[in-house]
Amino acid sequence: MIDGPKLDGKVMVTGGAGYIGSHAVLALLDAGYDVVVLDNLVTGFDWAVDPRATLVEANVADDTKVRAAIRDYGVKAIMHFAGSVVVPESVSDPLKYYRNNTAASRALIESAVVEGVPHFIFSSTAATYGTPEKVPVAEGDPTVPINPYGMSKLMTEAMLRDVAAAHPMNYAALRYFNVAGADPQGRSGQSTVGATHLIKIAVEAATGKRSHVGVYGTDFATPDGTGVRDYIHVSDLAAAHVAALELLVATPAESHTLNAGYGKGFSVLEVLDAVDKVTNRTIERRLEGRRAGDPAMLISDNRAILETLDWTPRHADLDGIVRDALAWERALAEKGR
Template sequence: MILIIGGAGYIGSHAVKACIDKGYDVVVLDNLSTGHDQAVDPRAIFVKGNLGDESLLKKIFLQHKIQAVMHFAAHSLVGESVQEPLKYYDNNVSATVTLIKEMLRHNVKRFIFSSTAATYGIPDAELIDETCPTNPINPYGRSKLMVEQMLDDAAKAYGLSYVSLRYFNAAGADESGKIGEDHDPETHLIPLVLQHLLGKRESISVFGTDYDTPDGTCIRDYIHVTDLADAHVLALQQLLEEDQVAEVYNLGNGAGYSVKEVIETCEKVTGLKANVVIADRRPGDPPRLVASSEKIHNRLGWKPKYDLEAIIQTAWHWHKQHPNGYDKE
């Protein structure tokens, strides 16, 4: 039995489906503050509650034979983390301490952590690998790095076995079109463009066209959410097969796409023309963030299957079927 915390969220719901499809039994814990109960695979056991609820965690560990825990339940808006840092340290760090203590009390020592490229800050590297210095520039990134450091300490002190997965830009949707991306507010480029092309937004803003990149717009690494979910299953298998694991892996495509390329690909997939508005640069936006995922490829055989066009095709399939998201249909 796998406990997936945040399994009603965007990436978590895809990981739940991937685990069940591979034959694992799953318990989902989610407070539905940003997740959706409709996103939870009906084959999973669903418990509504908070990551930091010690008594509820105890009950789950007593009722179910949990082999491993996946943690997707962090707050994740960079701007909000700057405005409300204590909210982020409380949920992302303190509540995770509560979780790990309860795991150890019940001798559950396998942990997969949903981390982020924000732990790197603004690295000076064409391809970011796991040896790049971690220097987060906002409370969100710092909260994730704090948990990574805590996991390393817990591994040495208590024999905790963990894999920390640093995502770049998650995108796309399950090919079934039944689960996908529905955030409020939405901050990610691909769903923003597709919502605009569906008539839900008047225009799409491009923040800066004078970066030192081929077309002047920022370059980012987009990774399909199903590829991310598959990486979690591989990490789970590593934890179940090896005695002691303490690993950090990047999850990215290894190829960057500019903001302009993303918009043009959305137009190509949908057959619709976007109304693009040029805006000022946003502070702290690096020109290029692209991951090397060679480490997880070499160790676990993981390789992303979806390119940008396929990512957008699956996202478009989801948005057309759910133009108002899960809750508002």
């Protein structure tokens, strides 16, 4: 950024002690923003928050603490990453997702409205599309989630749309595809305990933390029968949030719902091939049955985000994503985390 931030106040990053949020914190700080992280550390870590940011330990649904933080720190924008993120868990425990994603987001949005926060950026998901009728899937295509996780996020998108029409607040909902990789400078990465994400699991197997990788389903209607996803590097995604914030500040009457992906899909087997290549090892694969709630193929039509935001992906390379994820996994192992 040449001119520095145009925001007259701080950015609150909910979930900033988590995987994606901690990278957004880095991107914001690097761009010169002042950041306050609000996180209850349920899956995040205080050590994941860059010391240049302030950490407030609270639940986003705690109106009293959230509103006090907004006032005390002069928050003028909220990036809302906090939430529960495991698709199969949402199938077995849907009410957890409607509480911690939908109801907690409702409370946070109300706090934003009451305290007059003018800009809101929301972590939405490709899971809002369910099983798309066609891929690549575009923002205007039907949103028919096939799991409670996707529905919990779609309901939050609906609240934002209605609230932005009624109150002086604009928003960007970014529908992330599959987020992976780690800060190329090694400052953050995915540290989730008991992670369920494919690339994280594969690099855990590569560093000896797991014995093998299960391949969940080999009978999907995809070229090799395994699930196809659009993997986006977490640092590109973090940069997209900063670009979205700049746009919201520059055009306060406009809101946006944008796919965040590269527009290219890789199968589970292709991902595991990349991990084998980067690690120069052969990680054991066990072919297993399908996992509940998994669509066959999710690939973004990313033309809208490329046209709308001042954002160019810099890390759109599967091998590079795996290399960064592996470097972080090794750093975690060295620290005994």
